[in-house]
Amino acid sequence: MISARGLVREFGAFRAVDGFSFEVEPGEIYGLLGPNGAGKTTTTRILSCLLRPTAGTAYVAGHSILSDAHRIREKIGILTEVPGLYVRLTPQEYLEFFAEVHGLRGQARNARVEEVLRLVDMWDRRRVVMRAFSKGMQQRVAIARTLLHEPVVLFFDEPTAALDPEAARNVRDHLLHLTQGRKRSVLLCTHNLPEAEGLCRRLSIVQSGRQVAEGTPTQLKAGVERGVRLAVTTTSPALLAAIERVEGALDVRSVEGGVAYRTSLPAKTNPEVVRAAVSQGADVVALREDEVSLEEVYLSLVRGAAARRNGTAEAAVREPAVAGVPA
Amino acid sequence: MRMALVITRRELREIVRDYNLLLPIIFMPALMGLLAGITALGSAAGTSSAVGTALSAMAIQQIPETSLQYFGNLPTGNQNATIETLLKALGIPLFWIIPVSLTSAVAADSFVGEKERDTLEPLLATPITNRELFTGKLLSSVIPAVLGTWLGVLLLTALVGLSNSPFYPRFLLSDRDWIFSSLVIVPLMALLSASIAALISTRVSSYRAAYQLNGLVVLPVILVMIPQTIVLFLLTPRALGIIATLVATADLLIVLWALRIFDRERLLGAR
Numbered sequence: 001m002i003s004a005r006g007l008v009r010e011f012g013a014f015r016a017v018d019g020f021s022f023e024v025e026p027g028e029i030y031g032l033l034g035p036n037g038a039g040k041t042t043t044t045r046i047l048s049c050l051l052r053p054t055a056g057t058a059y060v061a062g063h064s065i066l067s068d069a070h071r072i073r074e075k076i077g078i079l080t081e082v083p084g085l086y087v088r089l090t091p092q093e094y095l096e097f098f099a100e101v102h103g104l105r106g107q108a109r110n111a112r113v114e115e116v117l118r119l120v121d122m123w124d125r126r127r128v129v130m131r132a133f134s135k136g137m138q139q140r141v142a143i144a145r146t147l148l149h150e151p152v153v154l155f156f157d158e159p160t161a162a163l164d165p166e167a168a169r170n171v172r173d174h175l176l177h178l179t180q181g182r183k184r185s186v187l188l189c190t191h192n193l194p195e196a197e198g199l200c201r202r203l204s205i206v207q208s209g210r211q212v213a214e215g216t217p218t219q220l221k222a223g224v225e226r227g228v229r230l231a232v233t234t235t236s237p238a239l240l241a242a243i244e245r246v247e248g249a250l251d252v253r254s255v256e257g258g259v260a261y262r263t264s265l266p267a268k269t270n271p272e273v274v275r276a277a278v279s280q281g282a283d284v285v286a287l288r289e290d291e292v293s294l295e296e297v298y299l300s301l302v303r304g305a306a307a308r309r310n311g312t313a314e315a316a317v318r319e320p321a322v323a324g325v326p327a
Numbered sequence: 328m329r330m331a332l333v334i335t336r337r338e339l340r341e342i343v344r345d346y347n348l349l350l351p352i353i354f355m356p357a358l359m360g361l362l363a364g365i366t367a368l369g370s371a372a373g374t375s376s377a378v379g380t381a382l383s384a385m386a387i388q389q390i391p392e393t394s395l396q397y398f399g400n401l402p403t404g405n406q407n408a409t410i411e412t413l414l415k416a417l418g419i420p421l422f423w424i425i426p427v428s429l430t431s432a433v434a435a436d437s438f439v440g441e442k443e444r445d446t447l448e449p450l451l452a453t454p455i456t457n458r459e460l461f462t463g464k465l466l467s468s469v470i471p472a473v474l475g476t477w478l479g480v481l482l483l484t485a486l487v488g489l490s491n492s493p494f495y496p497r498f499l500l501s502d503r504d505w506i507f508s509s510l511v512i513v514p515l516m517a518l519l520s521a522s523i524a525a526l527i528s529t530r531v532s533s534y535r536a537a538y539q540l541n542g543l544v545v546l547p548v549i550l551v552m553i554p555q556t557i558v559l560f561l562l563t564p565r566a567l568g569i570i571a572t573l574v575a576t577a578d579l580l581i582v583l584w585a586l587r588i589f590d591r592e593r594l595l596g597a598r
Contacts, residue, residue: 048452051592073454084445086337088344097337101330101453129344145449 001026001153001185002047006056009042016042018209019056022202024153027183029175031190031200033298039209040189041081044155047187048078061153074102077151079159083142085130091117091141092126095148102149116144119174121167135162143171147178154178157189168195175199197294205301212301220297225250225264227290230273232258233283242276249273258285330455334463335470338433342471348432352471356425356479363418363479364486370414371490411494418483419508419567422476426517427545429472434524435537437464438594443534447594457589461525465582468521469514476513480505507567515574520544522578526585529594 002024009017017039024030032040045051047060049069058065061075086094092113099109117123120140130138139162146154156175160168172195178184190196196203197217204214213220232239235254243259244252248269252261259277263269266289277284342348441447450460484499496502500509524541531537 045448045595050448050451050595070454070456073452076452078449078452080445080448082445084447084449086341086446088341089337093337093340097333098449098453100333101450101455103454142449 001028002030002058002060002187004043004047004056004058007043007046007053007058008055009039009046009051010054016209017046017053020204020206020211021056022204022211022214024185024187026185027179028201029179029186029188029199031188031196031203032206033190033193033196033203034206034212035191035302037208038206040206041157043206044078044157044187044189048076048155049073074149075151076153076155077146077149078155079142079146079157081157083135083138085133085138085141087131087133087138088129090127090129091122091144094130094141095144098145099148104149112148112150116147119147119170120144121170136164136167139163140167147174152184154184154186155189156186158191159188160192160195172199193293193295193298203294205298207302207306212304217294217297220294220301221292222267223264224292224297224300225262226266226292226296227260227262228266228270228273229255229288229290230259230261230277231285231287232277233285235259235282236280239277239280239282242280243273246272246276328459328462330459331462331466334455334460335466338464338467339470342433342467348471351432352429352475353478355429356422356475356477357482358479359421359425360479360482360486363421363483364490366414366418367483367487367490367492367495370494371492407493414494415502415504419504422480422508422513423516424545425476425479426469426472426513427520429475430468430517430521431524431538431541431544433471434464434468434521435528435541436534437468437525438528439531439537440528440534442594442596451591451594457591458586461582461586461589464525465518465521468525469517472517472521473514476517477509480509504564504567507564507571511571512567512574515571515578518578519574519581522581522585526581526588529585529589532596 002022004023005021007017007020008015020039020043022030032043034040042051046053047058047065049060049065049072053065060072063071063075065072086097089097095113095116096109099113104112114123117126120143122137122140122144125133125137130141133141139159143159146156159175160171163171175186175188176199179186188196188200200217202214202216203220205212205220213223230243235258240252240254240259243249243261246269248263248265249272250262252259254260261273270287270289274284274287342352438447441450480500487495487499488497491497499505520541523544524537527540528534528537531540
């Protein structure tokens with residue numbers, strides 16, 4: 001549904017997007033995570049044919065962004081960072097306008113407008129001029145606009161940022177329904193990491209126009225340093241020394257009931273640590289990894305990338321290796 | 328064209344709900360019609376009954392007859408007919424200022440205003456073509472301005488009818504010059520102003536800048552009026568035809584140029 005290859009966008013000397021490549025399959029929610037100015041919105045604008053790339057290309061819903069912009073615009077829905085409504089209109093008038101722009105007429109238009117207004121729980125306010133709406137209410141109307149013409153590819157920029165928890169839950173549920181039930185593709189730009197983790201099958205973490213990492217949440221977490229606790233019946237200096245010698249085991253220390261250490265290579269390091277403990281005669285009771293959140297992954301990657309860009313030593317130490325994107 | 332009308336209908340709906348835009352569209356033409364109508368009412372008793380008409384009569388006496396014949400084909404043999412011609416020639420362009428002024432605010436806002444309110448991006452991401460978008464925006468500026476101007480002309484027509492002035496036709500709109508001006512030149516003038524303002528609106532970064540630049544559009548209209556006041560030429564039917572042709576040509580060229588340089592990226596501030 002979306003296939004981006006080496007997208008670059010420059011504004012004068014400033015390179016806002018520097019070689020983004022990714023694929024979004026039918027029925028997939030793909031996340032773009034990154035701080036402000038990372039290039040997420042520019043990427044969305046390129047893919048929705050609002051901006052032309054300086055280099056690279058992309059296909060959206062089977063059409064080239066370079067040669068078939070009009071066809072792409074028929075098939076996409078875009079939710080921008082701000083709702084951007086015509087606030088002197090009512091939600092019904094506003095959606096009827098966009099429905100007609102997308103070629104819906106008469107009864108089909110009216111039925112669809114009612115459907116999306118009910119979906120975002122705004123049907124009861126359909127005849128109220130939007131000027132007095134809260135940001136959350138405006139956001140709901142904007143989401144309704146995005147879904148109105150049943151686009152096959154959706155671009156969502158912070159869709160739940162201004163919503164109350166219940167409305168945000170409804171939107172998330174609907175996104176899952178669109179992707180799982182109707183095989184729509186969604187590109188989700190967000191700072192809401194738990195939301196991204198819950199919704200996105202795959203993610204790109206971007207920083208300063210570059211993709212820092214790409215993969216599933218599990219893949220991304222796998223490369224990040226986390227704490228591990230080895231529960232043993234007794235500890236000894238020899239045990240600690242043996243574990244310190246294991247490749248990838250960092251910050252090894254004795255704690256109550258066992259040994260704690262940190263590792264960014266748990267799949268390789270943890271079995272070695274257990275073997276080392278057993279070889280020292282220790283009775284291993286349990287080995288428990290600390291849960292790594294996507295937020296930790298994100299912060300680790302973004303800080304690592306920033307440090308590397310600034311040429312600090314921290315980058316060399318903490319930059320995790322993540323499959324999919326070259327360091 | 329259908330898409331353009333969809334945009335126009337949406338814009339007009341917003342204008343009707345914005346008193347800051349709606350009130351000038353009603354009051355400015357009404358005021359102009361009222362002031363011109365007061366002149367008609369004041370001139371009802373003859374040349375000496377109103378300052379304006381008296382001055383006109385005096386002015387005519389100062390102009391060499393050969394000049395009047397050469398420049399304006401004034402019916403100098405009949406003083407009332409001469410004053411009638413002068414009043415018409417000066418009155419008609421007053422109603423050209425109205426569409427030029429009224430289109431400014433709406434057309435200057437058309438693109439840069441949407442950008443400032445963050446409504447442009449969702450609109451540009453739809454399958455609307457540049458031509459449909461630009462046409463829709465132009466129509467939404469031109470239609471209220473023309474309707475407002477006609478309101479002023481209708482008010483003047485009513486007051487002229489009440490005045491029984493010897494210097495106006497009993498029914499103003501039975502005069503072919505007034506009809507031609509109202510039905511042809513007023514919409515063309517509105518389109519001229521709207522297309523320039525919309526063009527400016529696609530190229531600047533703020534509504535304020537667009538509005539300020541668009542103020543220059545009124546200059547050509549004033550350039551038509553000034554020579555008339557010193558009787559360098561008069562709005563004879565032939566002159567009206569020439570003006571209509573020139574304005575229509577300018578409209579066409581500006582609209583084509585605006586469409587040619589219409590750049591969605593620039594609208595979003597990306598260039």
